Amino acid sequence: MALGLFRVCLVVVTAIINHPLLFPRENATVPENEEEIIRQMQAHQEKLQLEQLRLEEEVARLAAEKEALERVAEEGQQQNESRAAWDLWSTLCMILFLVIEVWRQDHQDGPSPECLGADEDELPGLEGAPLRGLTLPNKATLEHFYERCIRGATxxxxxxxxxxxxxxxxxxxxxxxxxxxxxxxxxxxxxxxxxxxxxxxxxxxxxxxxxxxxxxxxxxxxxxxxxxxxxxxxxxxxxxxxxxxxxxxxxxxxxxxxKTKLGEDMLCLLHGRNNVAQxxxxxxxxxxxxxxxxxxxxxxxxxxxxxxxxxxxxxxxxxxxxxxxxxxxxxxxxxxxxxxxxxxxxxxxxxxxxxxxxxxxxxxxxxxxxxxxxxxxxxxxxxxAVYERHFLRMTSKALPEGACHLSCLQIASFLLSKQSCLTGPSGLSNYHLKTALLHLLLARRPADWKAGQLDARLHELLRFLEKSLLEKKLHHFFIGNRKVPEAMGLPEAMRRAEPLNLFRPFVLQRSLYRKTVDSFYEMLKNAPALISEYSLHIPSDHSSLPPKAVIL
Missing domain, CATH: 3.30.460.90 (Beta Polymerase; domain 2)
Known part of the structure; x- marks a missing residue:
């Protein structure tokens, strides 16, 4: 009972103490101007709303820029992928074209005569092939021309x-x-x-x-x-x-x-004391x-x-x-x-x-x-030059008597010199003519160079030159040519070297190449008339030709 009464009294005392009218708090003040506070709070709220709008706009702008950057990166990646695909396609096309060109040179056109052996069947594309603009005179006219204009001149x-x-x-x-x-x-x-x-x-x-x-x-x-x-x-x-x-x-x-360190009291009689390490x-x-x-x-x-x-x-x-x-x-x-x-x-x-x-x-x-x-x-x-002279001398011993190999070279050289007088010098020289003849001598059998085959061999020599000009490829006869007889004594380094293309300047100089090709075909065109003009007349009996003709 006493305990319950004590609790009631405690509640009453606590209520009295906490009543604001009886015991007011020191910090509990009522604002004098409540409207001013409300107005400031509303202004602050508006300011916060404006700041929130500005932040939202900034976030939207950043999001738009990020999206644009992602779009540009995606487009660049697509372009790189397409460019890589195009480069790959171009490379594959180039490789394909190179393979086709190699196949064409090795199989379609046949091997070059300078790389062939001494078998007649190994000369595809030359035997009987027509030359553009060339119609050689008959055998009697050609031989008469040689006797009067070539043999007499030398x-x-x-x-x-x-x-x-x-x-x-x-x-x-x-x-x-x-x-x-x-x-x-x-x-x-x-x-x-x-x-x-x-x-x-x-x-x-x-x-x-x-x-x-x-x-x-x-x-x-x-x-x-x-x-x-x-x-x-x-x-x-x-x-x-x-x-x-x-x-x-x-x-x-x-x-x-x-190789040896000499002592102070030793001297090399060949080099002296001070020349060894100089x-x-x-x-x-x-x-x-x-x-x-x-x-x-x-x-x-x-x-x-x-x-x-x-x-x-x-x-x-x-x-x-x-x-x-x-x-x-x-x-x-x-x-x-x-x-x-x-x-x-x-x-x-x-x-x-x-x-x-x-x-x-x-x-x-x-x-x-x-x-x-x-x-x-x-x-x-x-x-x-010395090896070329030795090769021609060695080859002449194996050829038939009166072989026509030098006659072909002389006639071709004569035509080239006359053409040079008409149109000026070109990229074709007598050295190229001789190189072509050396290749044919190595490829042909000795029996093919009989005197009676002068017209056929001359046609073949000019056809070889035409083919070489069109391909822009005429290999040096000795450099890289392993078919040269070992009896020549050519250094092994020359035999095993890479072939040297004498017509390589034509690949780099297009104007020179065009002038050379035009001059060559004009020479072929003028050859029949030139040979006939210098021959003067055809003898009725070719066997009755004088052994020595007058030089014109």
Whole structure:
């Protein structure tokens, strides 16, 4: 009971204490201006609503930009996919075209005659194929033309060679007498090359080309570097090489002092104490290019022209003619002028022998026989002229008596020279004609070159040239041709080298190619009329032709 009463009293006391009128709180104040507070709250609410709208607009703008970026990325990805598909399709088409072209060259057109053997059946596309614009005269007219215009024109070749060789012997001997063994180049005996020594010279005046090998003075020696020894050489540099000038006393490869450390009290009698570890001074060697150990063609040309001039002044009193340079950009282009007004040109060409072979590096070649032009003064053209002469001589022994192979080359050269007089020189030269003949000699049987088959073989030679021009491909006869007989003694590096295309300039120079093709077909068109005009008449009995005809 007492407990219940106590609880009631406690509730009453608590209610009295908490009544706001009896005991007011200190912090419980009633705002005096309730309307002002409500107005501020409404303004703040409006401000918050405006901020919320601004934020919503910002979020919407960001969402739109994100959507646009996603759309652009998607379109770029689609474009990349389509571009990749197009590139893949283009690559596949290119590969397909290349495969078709290779198949066409290897199967449809048949193998090139220069890669064939000696079987007649291995000459598809040449036998009996018509040449555009060419109709050769009959056999009697062709043989009569050869007798009157070719054989008669070369009747003085032997006497010309004999006269030039005798004079050159005297000139080189005078040159040697003026040279110092210790400081000047050593000149060796000349070597006759090209058409005059291969018995197919046609054009007049008769021209002798003579190689003149030379060696450096002691203690120097030449170290040839072929292009085929390096795979980094560009295509247009194939067929060239460089000549490094090395001092013999700086070549430590074969000396023990370069492999063994000598003591302080030991001295190498070859190199001396201070030369063992010294760098080479090849750049200052004679006739080298500036800051280079390689032989310079221009310096060699100036040296050779100066030496020939001094030698001629030494012996000029012995002769009743004058000697002058024919072409100043060719080292030994000389011309003998007689008092009667006649002249006799010949070329002395300074060359360097490649090791112990019959290959020679040539600084400059005559313009009409040069298949390429050196772009650098340290590039030397590799000449196979001696091997070409040996091959023609070796082949002639296996051919029938009176074979027509040289007659074909002479007639083709005659037609080319007459066409050059009419329309000017083109990209086709006598060297290309000879290269084509060498390929046919290797592909044909000896019995196919009888004298009575002159018209057939001439037609085949011109057809071969036409096919080569249309394909822009005429391989060098010796470089990369493993069918060359081993008896020739050709270096193995030349046999295994990549084939060299002599018509490669036509791929790069379209104007030259078009001019050459037009000139070639015009030559074929003019050939029948030209042969008939120079033949004058057809004899009633071909067997009654005089053995020696008059030169026209």
């Amino acid at each position: 009747a003085d070749a032997a006497r010309t060679r004999e006269f030039v060789e005798g004079f050159v012997d005297d000139l080189l001997e005078a040159l040697r007498s003026l040279c110092s063994r210790d400081s000047d180049m050593e000149v060796e005996d000349f070597i006759g090359v090209d058409s005059m020594y291969e018995n197919w010279q046609v054009n007049k005046p008769l021209l002798c080309n003579l190689f003149v090998p030379f060696m450096p003075p002691e203690p120097y020696h030449f170290h040839p570097e072929l292009w085929c020894s390096s795979r980094s050489v560009p295509l247009d540099r194939q067929g060239y090489g460089q000549i490094k000038v090395v001092r013999a006393d700086e070549d430590t490869l074969s000396c023990i002092c370069g 760098p080479s001074s090849e750049a200052g060697d004679p006739l080298c290019a500036q800051d280079s150990p390689y032989l310079d063609t221009m310096r060699v040309m100036k040296w050779f022209q100066t030496a020939l001039t001094r030698a001629w002044h030494r012996i000029a009193h012995k002769y009743e003619f004058d000697l002058a340079f024919g072409q100043l950009d060719t080292p030994g282009s000389l011309k003998i002028r007689f008092r009667s007004g006649k002249f006799m040109p010949f070329n002395l060409i300074p060359v360097i022998q490649c090791d112990d072979s019959d290959l020679y590096f040539v600084s400059h070649l005559p313009r009409e026989s040069c298949p390429g032009t050196s772009a650098s003064s340290t590039d030397w053209l590799l000449s196979f």
